[in-house]
Amino acid sequence: MIIWQNGQDECILNSLESCAMNLWSDVGKYYGLIYCFEFLAIEGRSNKWQDCFDQLGLPLASILNCSRGNGTELAKKCIDETTKLNPPHSFLPWVVINNQPIAQDYANFTYFVCKAYKGIAVPDACNPIR
Template identity: 40%
Template structure:
């Protein structure tokens, strides 16, 4: 257990180190929005295995990252919430909402969300409470959930998700500067980097693009993911 916690803490800490090594970009940030649900395995896989690259390269300094933990949930006529993967998902969605609210610094709330989603992939969700200690955060998110404020935050995320155009068809649903990437969501870095003019490319893009000569060549080298890519489809 101690060894596992050390490894997980090391992985989370690495994001902070990379982030601190690079200064904030003076150019306008690109908005990256992730609409997800906590127990969708493909959302967890994206959060754990793909999103970290923007922290590892310092690209996060050029991005306004918005995490929206609602996904395919629905509000019943009586006002209660029905989640695609059951009550446990509703609870974790609300806890994530509380974390985003309680720890506005993206490094802090992403670190916590990353930790819990890694536990989802490892089938160790019962250890979710340990993530607060691992990332060095207070109990504010847990207190927020216990007092019911998390459900109020979830209502806001439900409204935000319902206003997507076009409407989301599945999660993870990734949007870059209001452009939904749909099945091509794993290529989100390409869209982020191409949102900048050729004279304003962030250093993080240059790092990720070091194996090719130009961003345009990078663009043409990426194959679009097929429609059969694994996602959690909306039932409504």
Template identity: 40%
Template sequence: MEAHLHRSKNVIVLLVLSVSLAATLVQSSATPVAGEKVKLALYYEALCPGCTYFILNDLSKIFDNGLIDIVDLKLSPYGNAKISSNGTIVCQHGEWECKLNTVGACAINTWPNVNDHFKFIHCVESLSDDGKYREWKTCFKKLKLDPKQVTECFTGELGHKLELQYADEIGALKPPHEYVPWVVVDGKPLKEDFANFVSYVCKAYKGSKVPQACRGLSLKKDSAKPFNNVCYKEDNNAKSKVLESM
């Protein structure tokens, strides 16, 4: 009797392990593992027309076409800003660029999941595109998000510390960035071909679960519409240019 019960328990344990293993295999086959994902980084700054265009019209598509499943997306909101001798950050497009860069940094820190913070940053960039960047706080209500953590980060010391970290990050790029948006795929800057980043991501992906966006796609050399509106690192007239375009 005891032997029968022992055998029954062993059968049950084996069944549980088999079901667990099958579930793991199904999950792993459906979602690329972290090591298979392609690293995609966007270095940008607020109020830069080319950055806004790229985020709203190009980068946002990867959340709809399945590319986000094979991408490890990193956003870096600092761009061409500089740190003065007294430690303050000076931005190309003036005070509001610095504020919105910090807002982006705080959003990323508050909601580390890219699906969460990208929605908020997309909302803020949409307002900027309409010349309503001063209304960035309305994105909390639009997206039904709690503003507490981002607001505390933005108004406190944390926001400034995060921006200094992003300053170090973009400053360490090799080769150095020349303008923003600066798009990097697996450590390689795409430079003037950044609008074709999907092709580069698909080519770099070595996994087995190829998303629809990559099927039948080949590297092409399209003219990047936002390239005319990129913000160069040493462009001292960026502030007046962006205000004229609004």
């Protein structure tokens, strides 16, 4: 059994987020959903999570089926990965790039991602940095 630090709302949202990451290969799609969920939580409106699907035009049925099925197990996999971090995370957000935490400099994560990027086609976000 998992006991969520911030209660039942966190459990529901983590399960939905884990299902989205598992079902959709499009990072932008599930990142947008997670971003929306997190802002609802900040605003104290976690119970309005279905609004995020409407706002983003995302399909709800497959995520709900997953969440009711193995959503908690998928969330547990994320928890397990977090507990394996070395060094262990000490605050949030804990951003890791190529197995190296960027610690309190997370606001500059684009710089670190671009610096680590080895591909040929340079992403637009990296053009002013490189």
